[in-house]
Amino acid sequence: MPTLTEECVQEFYGTFRRDAAAFEEQLPRMLEEFPGEYVAILDGEIIDHRTKWEELFKATRERYPDRFVFLEHVVPKSKVSVDMDTLEG
Amino acid sequence: MWHWLASTSNGADQAAPLLISGLRLRFHYKGIPVEEKDLVGKLDTAASMTAIPIRIAIAMKLPSAGMEKNLQSFDLSIKLPAYPKFYTELFIPKWGWRIMPVVGCHRDNVLLGRDICNKMLLVANWRCRGFGLKHASFLNYNLRFLFSRVGREVQP
Numbered sequence: 001m002p003t004l005t006e007e008c009v010q011e012f013y014g015t016f017r018r019d020a021a022a023f024e025e026q027l028p029r030m031l032e033e034f035p036g037e038y039v040a041i042l043d044g045e046i047i048d049h050r051t052k053w054e055e056l057f058k059a060t061r062e063r064y065p066d067r068f069v070f071l072e073h074v075v076p077k078s079k080v081s082v083d084m085d086t087l088e089g
Numbered sequence: 090m091w092h093w094l095a096s097t098s099n100g101a102d103q104a105a106p107l108l109i110s111g112l113r114l115r116f117h118y119k120g121i122p123v124e125e126k127d128l129v130g131k132l133d134t135a136a137s138m139t140a141i142p143i144r145i146a147i148a149m150k151l152p153s154a155g156m157e158k159n160l161q162s163f164d165l166s167i168k169l170p171a172y173p174k175f176y177t178e179l180f181i182p183k184w185g186w187r188i189m190p191v192v193g194c195h196r197d198n199v200l201l202g203r204d205i206c207n208k209m210l211l212v213a214n215w216r217c218r219g220f221g222l223k224h225a226s227f228l229n230y231n232l233r234f235l236f237s238r239v240g241r242e243v244q245p
Contacts, residue, residue, distance in 0.1 A: 004144045009195075012147050016173045020156050057152050065119060068147075072155035 012068065018044050019070035030074045041070040049074070090183055091221035107132040112199050113180035114141065116151050123149045129198045130181075136202035139191045141177065146193040151175035154190040169194075181205065 022044040030039060030049075038056045040048040042064060050056040053071065060069040090109060112128040125145050138157065154174040172192045180186050181201075189204065210228060213220040225232075 004148050009143055009147065012143070012173075016156075017171075020171050020173075023156075053154075061152070066150075068150075069153060070155070071153040077158055 015068055016070065020072075022046075023070065023072050027074070027077075031076070035074055037074050039072055039074055041072070042067060090181065091219055093217070093219045109181065109201065111180075111182040114145060114149065114151075114199075115178040115180065115186070116149055116176070118150050125149060130201045131198060132201045134203055134206065136200055138204055139179070139189065139202045140172075140194050140196065140200040141175075141191045142196050142198070143173070143193040146173070146175045146177070146191075149177075151177050151193075157192055160192070179205075 019041040022041050023039070026046065030046075034049050037049045037051050038053045039046055040056055040060045042060075047063075047069070048056060048059055050059070053073075056071055060071070092107065109130045109132060110127070112130045113124060113126050114128065115122055115124040117123070125148075128145075152175060154176045156171040157174050158171045160169075160172055172194055174190050174192055176188060177191055178186050178188050179191070179199075187205075206222060208225050209222040210225045210232075211220065212223050212228070
């Protein structure tokens with residue numbers, strides 16, 4: 001497994017934050033248009049949505065094999081509790 | 090997953106996190122299995138989800154499973170507004186492979202949360218000072234027998 005530099009990790013976080021923000025921003029609209037489906041976001045844009053995660057994953061990996069595509073379920077989000085003291089180290 | 094409590098010379102019990110070695114992560118990329126072996130995991134029953142090192146998740150090109158927002162500690166503190174979530178195959182020795190969503194974050198080892206404890210029972214062997222998690226279904230008959238006896242004995 002190749003060793004990743006901190007720059008690669010920060011670059012990933014940047015991509016993730018942008019796509020997650022796009023999801024948050026468009027969630028109310030998506031909840032009206034295709035509730036319960038799975039959505040794919042790349043570069044802050046919705047590129048696909050399907051009823052099954054597996055179908056969406058296969059389609060996006062085929063089209064963008066080397067890119068991280070943010071996949072998320074279009075449902076209202078709830079909070080999750082994790083022991084943060086141990087989560088990071 | 091079975092562990093032994095070592096006896097100390099002075100008779101004092103030493104507390105330490107429960108570390109589980111031999112964990113593996115796997116996923117298929119372009120039809121080829123990509124695997125990370127010999128990982129160490131820390132069992133944390135305070136964590137509701139399992140977490141893996143973000144570096145491994147990125148390097149393995151694990152598929153996105155969305156995000157977990159507002160992950161909170163017991164004192165309600167929040168470190169990041171959202172953590173990336175991935176799907177992976179996780180191998181736990183003697184339990185085998187399972188596909189599950191995990192959180193990716195800055196850490197060196199795997200944090201095994203309560204999601205891996207579903208349908209498991211914490212059992213102890215007092216005679217040999219061993220303990221571990223066992224599939225509840227394996228012990229279903231024995232437990233029903235035990236609790237039916239306990240129920241009869243505690244009735245006035």
